[in-house]
Amino acid sequence: MTAADTAPAPSFGAFVAASAAAGRLVVQPRMGFGDPGRMRAGLARTRAATAHTVGTLTVDSYTRVGDLAAARAAVAEDVPLNGYPIATHAPDTTRALLEGLHDDAFPVQVRHGSARPGTIIEALTAAGLTATEGGPVSYCLPYGRTPLRESVEAWARACELLAGTARPGTTPHLESFGGCLLGQLCPPGLLVATSVLECLFFAQYGLRSVSLSYAQQTDPGQDEEAVRALRRLAAEFLPAGVEHHVVLYTYMGVFPRTERGATRLLEASARLAVRSGAGRLIVKTAAEAHRIPTVEENVRALETAAAAAALAGPPEPAPTADGNGEVYEEARTLIETVLGLHPDISRALPAAFARGLLDVPFCLHPDNPGRSRGFIDPAGRLRWARTGAMPITADPAADATPLTADGLLTALHHVAGRYDDPWRPDDEEDGDGDGDGCDRPRAAPLTV
Template sequence: MGPFATAVRAAGLAGELVVQPRMGFPDLTRTRTGLRAVRAARARTAGTLTLDSYTRVGDFASAARALREGTDLNGYPLLAHGPGTTRELLEPIARDGFAVQVRHGSPLPGAIVRTLLAAGLDATEGGPVSYCLPYGRTPLRASVDAWARCCELLAARPGSHLESFGGCMLGQLCPPGLLVALSVLEGVFFRRYGLRSVSLSYAQQTHPGQDTEALAALRALAGEHLAGLDWHVVLYTYMGVFPGTEGGALALLRESARLAARTGTERLIVKTPAEAHRIPTVEDNVRALEEAAAAARAPGPAPGDRDDRCGRGPAEGEFGVLAEARTLVEAVLELHPEPGRALKEAFRRGLLDVPYCLHADNAQRTRGYIDTRGSLQWHSTGGMPIPARPAPGLSRPRADDLLGMLAYTRERFDRAASETPDPAAPLSP
């Protein structure tokens, strides 16, 4: 294992959750200050270099010009700084168990991967589907081919680690069975091209019990399909519209940390209470890391316990996430022995179809909705080999239905915060 995977493994052996921000700054001074602050936080942390949008889309000249002219960027311009500068920046910081991951969002990441490896970094994230469909118009076939080459580049450096972003497709309103399946399928893809250390992602959704079941399903399928690899699971604090009140935002953050703790999740990507209003500062990020770590360490119900927050445990299968995800994974892998070709064919046939995703290679025949329990369900599944459970009285979700679903979590947590003086109090869906 390389430094990143080793750091996560060490935290797990110590019974601690690794918490990680998503921050990135263009200049070296702020980047250095931010990484040092994350390292010094009262938590078991990992650092992040989130790259800027120019670099993500391959416009390296504009990133370099902005850096040269002092124009602000929304992340770290890795190629503009170059591997030597980045290596010098990180050498005094990324040591003694503190590791750094590069996060970028590029469907064509070849130059990014070559540069991060040259800078001495060993961990990044993405995938042929998850870094293609949500982010632009790059054809899926081009992304699959590019990510196959990048996996081979990473695999050639022993210990390199790659995280699938598949469990975070569009961040919200995608029922968990598909999120779990996409994460596992990208893990299988990584394995095919030589990776030996991977992580699988899942984004917190609208119902804690359903999320608990989804994380258990993710672990079960990873055990079946990634046997022999070093792997772990990473949870993302809710990626949709964040609560506008500080109390609501903190309650949602803490709930994600408790979800990670009770499911044995090894790593948590946090959001901050500032998300709804402005770009978070270093101080905002450190506070979120410490709040999440404290919530994860706090006593709580055992993983199999039932209460209003957790719903039924995963063994009871109330939401059917494992069966749904397994059906999707097996249907795709049966298409072709090479997982990249299988993924392309699955989207061509509509066997995989992400709701509300407008990419040209996505069939756009599926829709999800939030049911009366607060869980995500399929209103329509298009050509996917899983059943739909249409919302009663709803022929097809309209624009106002979609807006209501997008605001569901924000309104629930803000409402509870206005009624409950203690923002750490558990919430019912």
């Protein structure tokens, strides 16, 4: 056993907390390569970026679905993969990849997308990593046909395994993907509620450091309200002693096709993160609409986001109990309804979907009721057209404009069109064309 094997692993959540205390937004790419040398180079460039960064090791699609034979064959035959096959490469290979990069100044998170993450958790912990993401709902319903109860059972075991790696100076970290369900056209109340519920699930199975996610949606004001609601609800519901922060995702739906539009949207997400008090931002690049981005494009996105965040000024004060907004009330109702079904959240979550008390719009998974629908109202906010059996209210105005196939396509391209349009400011109310509702200068993209 080497000194590296016994040294404490960097604590992901503590790094983000310290950065927030210093007034720095942490920015993170979605980077993943099959070749260890290329993956190491990507991490090195991320660490060296002119930004406050953490690293990402994104897992390949074969490993995500448990097809390790295909992953091994690809590695043996030197076939390019769309991510790092962490369960195929030996732990020593991954440790060598991380050596000299992964430390207290640069923690690394493994991102994957698996409803059955046990093998991935075993591989990342064997390599000395302690931070990952996902969830029993958010990495099940939109991603495949794994039964929800099986995903819940698998994630319970995975959480216990990850929690068991805790050592003095090291706190394993798990991020909920619940605020990113389907990427778009899901009103924020359900996203916020799912993220809180998944983090409660993580805490039930031993995790003491978590992050709650939210994906940038169609309206800056509504997004800021949602992130503030998420922060407040996390403080209200998570057990004492559970360290947590909010991670914002740059828009995950159809991305602008022009570099100018993509950059404007990325900058808007960075400002949103700062204004709303998120601790971390996961970026997208100007190449997202066309192909998998290069390392250089990822670094450029990190630096552009960091520059925009630096110009955004200090974050607003923490949310208080005064003035409950629509997103807060809706999310709280959903959370309390689910928690009222059973004291064991691993039983409450499947029961909620079975009864239709949680219902993800446009999600075709067999365990999702499929009776809810979201729509974009004339002001650009995401609202409910139908709520099925969920204990929340649909917008009566939705009846006047039923959703058609053409209407769905228009809604899916709403954000991309807004930011790509050279003649239309992103928010006519603030006049600076950045869509953030604040009249401040925009950050220029940095040349890398």
